[in-house]
Amino acid sequence: MSAxxxxxxxARGDATRRQILDEAERIFADIGYAAARLDHVADAVGIxxxxxxxxxxxxxxxxxxxxxxxxxxxxxxxxxxxKGVTDPMAQLLTLLDAWLDxxxxxxxxxxxxxxxxxxxxxxxxxxxxFSETALQDIEDVVAAxxxxxxxxxxxxxxxxxxxxxxxxxxxCNAHQLGPSRSYDPSAPAQLVEFRAMMHRLAKAAVTDxxx
Amino acid sequence: MSAxxxxxxxARGDATRRQILDEAERIFADIGYAAARLDHVADAVGIxxxxxxxxxxxxxxxxxxxxxxxxxxxxxxxxxxxKGVTDPMAQLLTLLDAWLDxxxxxxxxxxxxxxxxxxxxxxxxxxxxFSETALQDIEDVVAAxxxxxxxxxxxxxxxxxxxxxxxxxxxCNAHQLGPSRSYDPSAPAQLVEFRAMMHRLAKAAVTDxxx
Numbered sequence: 001m002s003a004x005x006x007x008x009x010x011a012r013g014d015a016t017r018r019q020i021l022d023e024a025e026r027i028f029a030d031i032g033y034a035a036a037r038l039d040h041v042a043d044a045v046g047i048x049x050x051x052x053x054x055x056x057x058x059x060x061x062x063x064x065x066x067x068x069x070x071x072x073x074x075x076x077x078x079x080x081x082x083k084g085v086t087d088p089m090a091q092l093l094t095l096l097d098a099w100l101d102x103x104x105x106x107x108x109x110x111x112x113x114x115x116x117x118x119x120x121x122x123x124x125x126x127x128x129x130f131s132e133t134a135l136q137d138i139e140d141v142v143a144a145x146x147x148x149x150x151x152x153x154x155x156x157x158x159x160x161x162x163x164x165x166x167x168x169x170x171x172c173n174a175h176q177l178g179p180s181r182s183y184d185p186s187a188p189a190q191l192v193e194f195r196a197m198m199h200r201l202a203k204a205a206v207t208d209x210x211x
Numbered sequence: 212m213s214a215x216x217x218x219x220x221x222a223r224g225d226a227t228r229r230q231i232l233d234e235a236e237r238i239f240a241d242i243g244y245a246a247a248r249l250d251h252v253a254d255a256v257g258i259x260x261x262x263x264x265x266x267x268x269x270x271x272x273x274x275x276x277x278x279x280x281x282x283x284x285x286x287x288x289x290x291x292x293x294k295g296v297t298d299p300m301a302q303l304l305t306l307l308d309a310w311l312d313x314x315x316x317x318x319x320x321x322x323x324x325x326x327x328x329x330x331x332x333x334x335x336x337x338x339x340x341f342s343e344t345a346l347q348d349i350e351d352v353v354a355a356x357x358x359x360x361x362x363x364x365x366x367x368x369x370x371x372x373x374x375x376x377x378x379x380x381x382x383c384n385a386h387q388l389g390p391s392r393s394y395d396p397s398a399p400a401q402l403v404e405f406r407a408m409m410h411r412l413a414k415a416a417v418t419d420x421x422x
Contacts, residue, residue, distance in 0.1 A: 029331070035246070117380060117387055128387075131388075135389070135392065163373065165379075173328055177346060177368065181346070194369055197416060
């Protein structure tokens with residue numbers, strides 16, 4: 001193989017790689033790592049198994065790339081939203097909003113993170129190889145709020161599990177509560193209601209006001 | 212086979228059945244439905260595969276019994292705690308405490324419920340075949356609080372995702388946030404901190420007090 005690929009062929013290769021990642025994300029989200037097969041991904045993309053192996057040597061590497069892409073995209077989404085936001089409370093609500101909007105827009109990511117939390121055995125050097133940026137984001141925001149005196153001393157972990165984690169359940173539970181309770185997590189009225197409650201609880205968590 | 216089994220043999224059979232359910236719950240929790248094999252369960256119990264088939268015709272039936280047992284045990288735990296509790300706010304906090312304590316004491320149940328929420332494809336007639344009692348429990352408590360005027364109108368689904376779901380993440384995330392952030396969810400100080408925040412947020416969610 002030549003080190004310098006012809007541009008057209010390179011572009012086609014990149015497009016195939018992206019398609020493989022997208023279909024793999026959907027399949028890992030739907031049925032989980034253990035049940036997913038490279039053949040499922042190949043079928044979904046409409047290519048043969050060896051074409052996947054050309055881009056990703058195996059299922060673990062493909063999964064790792066999917067998870068890395070989810071967390072790096074989510075972190076970039078957060079950074080973009082946080083630009084110029086300096087007040088600690090505004091930072092906290094902006095971070096939570098960014099996570100909520102990212103997960104609502106990419107429910108496959110929500111399911112993969114939900115599965116990652118359930119797995120007691122790590123995949124490779126997971127759990128935090130890729131999620132570290134997200135954990136650091138909330139720790140930084142909480143620490144800044146506490147140092148400023150605007151927040152009561154509060155554990156980032158408690159906030160993560162009780163408030164931020166709610167966005168995961170909001171997205172994943174949409175069709176898991178039975179037909180009579182199904183909802184569309186991206187429907188504006190639904191999202192407004194959930195976001196208002198998330199803000200309310202985030203404020204209650206970090207302020208001294210007796211709830 | 213005789214319809215009436217000798218008592219000793221029956222007791223031994225019941226004990227084996229219970230052991231199979233316990234090991235199956237641990238394995239389904241650790242690696243999920245798709246990756247779990249009846250052979251894993253047989254090895255863990257120290258019996259051979261046909262002995263499992265004698266009690267449970269297949270993996271789906273074994274999984275269903277595990278999930279049914281989790282939700283019926285959780286519901287019984289809730290009913291016991293709720294006895295004599297009539298004030299709506301006390302009912303809400305008692306329900307949340309019961310779920311938290313049940314899940315802390317049975318982390319395998321927390322992982323299985325966490326996986327159930329992640330699964331976009333249902334197992335059999337799931338997702339709500341077994342979880343219906345839990346959903347009904349929180350809906351009843353929220354409805355009673357709203358009717359009494361003590362709660363603002365609030366969606367049980369929002370409360371489920373944002374507050375009750377926190378107990379699942381609290382248990383499942385204990386060793387999923389990296390070595391420096393690991394915690395023991397059953398350690399008294401940890402549990403007191405989490406419970407206090409859960410109560411604070413539950414009150415903020417249902418009362419009119421501006422957070």
